[in-house]
Amino acid sequence: MELFRDAARGCQTHSPLNATLLRAAADDLAAGGVTTKVMAGSELDRGGTVPGLRFAGSVHRLVLEGKAPGLAKHYPTVGGHLERDRLWADAEPVLDEHADMLRAMIRANAVQTNEPARSAALYGGLLVAAERAAEHAGRELPFPVRLLEIGASGGLNLRPHRFGYRLDDGTSFGDDESPVQFDLSWSGRPRADLATPLTVADRAACDMNPVDVTTEDGRKHLSSFVWPDQVDRYQRLQGAIDLAQADPVPVHRAEGSEWLRTQLAKDATGMVTVVWHSVVWQYAPPRERARGRAVVAAAAAEATEDAPLALLVFEPRRGNDPADPYHFDLLLRLWPAGISLHLGTGVGHGDPFTWDERHWV
Ligand SMILES: C[S@@+](CC[C@H](N)C(=O)[O-])C[C@H]1O[C@@H](n2cnc3c(N)ncnc32)[C@H](O)[C@@H]1O
Known part of the structure; x- marks a missing residue:
């Protein structure tokens, strides 16, 4: 939960969207909500593996893949516009519907960037x-x-x-x-x-x-972060x-x-x-x-x-x-x-x- 709050602070300047998502997810973790199910198996991960960024990147990937139409309206990368007050209400059903897939992605994914x-x-x-x-x-x-x-x-x-x-x-x-x-x-x-x-x-x-950026998987992987x-x-x-x-x-x-x-x-x-x-x-x-x-x-x-x-x-x-x-x-x-x-x-x-x-x- 603290790692999510740290990640939210790290995103604050450049990504209000991820910061808002991560703060709400940290509150949800504290309350034992759906994020607990999504993060199951990653609870003891070291801070250096940045679990919060793996979580935010995996949710972004669902959006990029068109699997979260109700949430996409907040994501500028697919033409959306962030509404801070609505973000968590729109994220929760997506986390619930795709909990197993997200859990597997978050456990398997290392944050990988290329600038x-x-x-x-x-x-x-x-x-x-x-x-x-x-x-x-x-x-x-x-x-x-x-x-x-x-x-x-x-x-x-x-x-x-x-x-x-x-x-x-x-x-x-x-x-x-x-x-x-x-x-x-x-x-x-x-x-x-x-x-x-x-x-x-x-x-x-x-x-x-x-x-491997010649594959669709490689493209989505880099894009999601x-x-x-x-x-x-x-x-x-x-x-x-x-x-x-x-x-x-x-x-x-x-x-x-x-x-x-x-x-x-x-x-x-x-x-x-x-x-x-x-x-x-x-x-x-x-x-x-x-x-x-x-x-x-x-x-x-x-x-x-x-x-x-x-x-x-x-x-x-x-x-x-x-x-x-x-x-x-x-x-x-x-x-x-x-x-x-x-x-x-x-x-x-x-x-x-x-x-x-x-x-x-
Ligand atoms: C932050 S990314 C930077 C990628 C790229 N150089 C750029 O500037 O966009 C760091 C990369 O270094 C790779 N890496 C770390 N240690 C390495 C090593 N000893 N040999 C080869 N690659 C390594 C990681 O796998 C990761 O892809």
Whole structure:
């Protein structure tokens, strides 16, 4: 019950709908109502498995699947509009009717997200890596990129060059004919030529728990964990999934360090190999992180001017502001150039983003 209240507080700013649903469900749990039946078997789950978000995501999934017409009118992702005072009265019969299905979903589901808006910072970071590696090698043109992603989830950030990006000064880059366009709130710019298209020559990805977005189940799974109030984000996710279906790249089920060792053993002459991960490392145990660092260090020692290696990450770091304790830094290391840069800082979903290049120690 407390975990539901915690989850409600966490949703308050971005999802009044989930916050209202979770608060009412917490009261219902306390009163021994239908939510008790739905959550049976998950009562002792650890807080880290976020039972409240699994509950809210599973209810959202029923709505997306058209199985809860009486509740759908509150959900903006299917054209509805939240009426706070009516939400619980409309939710209760749905929980009652689908209690068994919901219970099974909540028990089986891990919260799984994939945020394509992180591709904007990734795009800028890849341009910087491709240009700096070329400068160091004395090449006139930037290197084509070989992108290796750890913790790719559904792999929606494997096509940064297939999205379109627009800045408020009228600059655009990426694919301006893409069905997925981002209107970015960037302060500053990456120190790279945005007018030169990024060439992604090769891509591969892994995840401990991948989502196959070429299936309807995978689409619904990722969609259900988008806040139902955030229609733009939801629509962009649908667009990114459509692109992934038209241009599929498999996400292999594997732990990052072991998978990376195999990938980095392959010859990639003529490309800059970029190892990328976003909002992944906090979930990896210390042993796995140490193994990952060792694999990258071994490959860095072998990197050459013709086969350079980069590590590009977008991960949370604790800051000094108690009201906003985490910020997300985009960091780049490049070998054999020996470059180590803090490129900028953004919000967790990738935009707004501030480009602020400086040495990173
Ligand atoms: C919050 S999601 C982020 C997904 C994606 N990187 C993005 O930015 O949208 C974290 C992902 O990391 C994966 N993950 C966590 N530890 C991992 C590891 N050691 N190796 C591979 N994947 C891992 C999880 O399964 C999950 O899909």
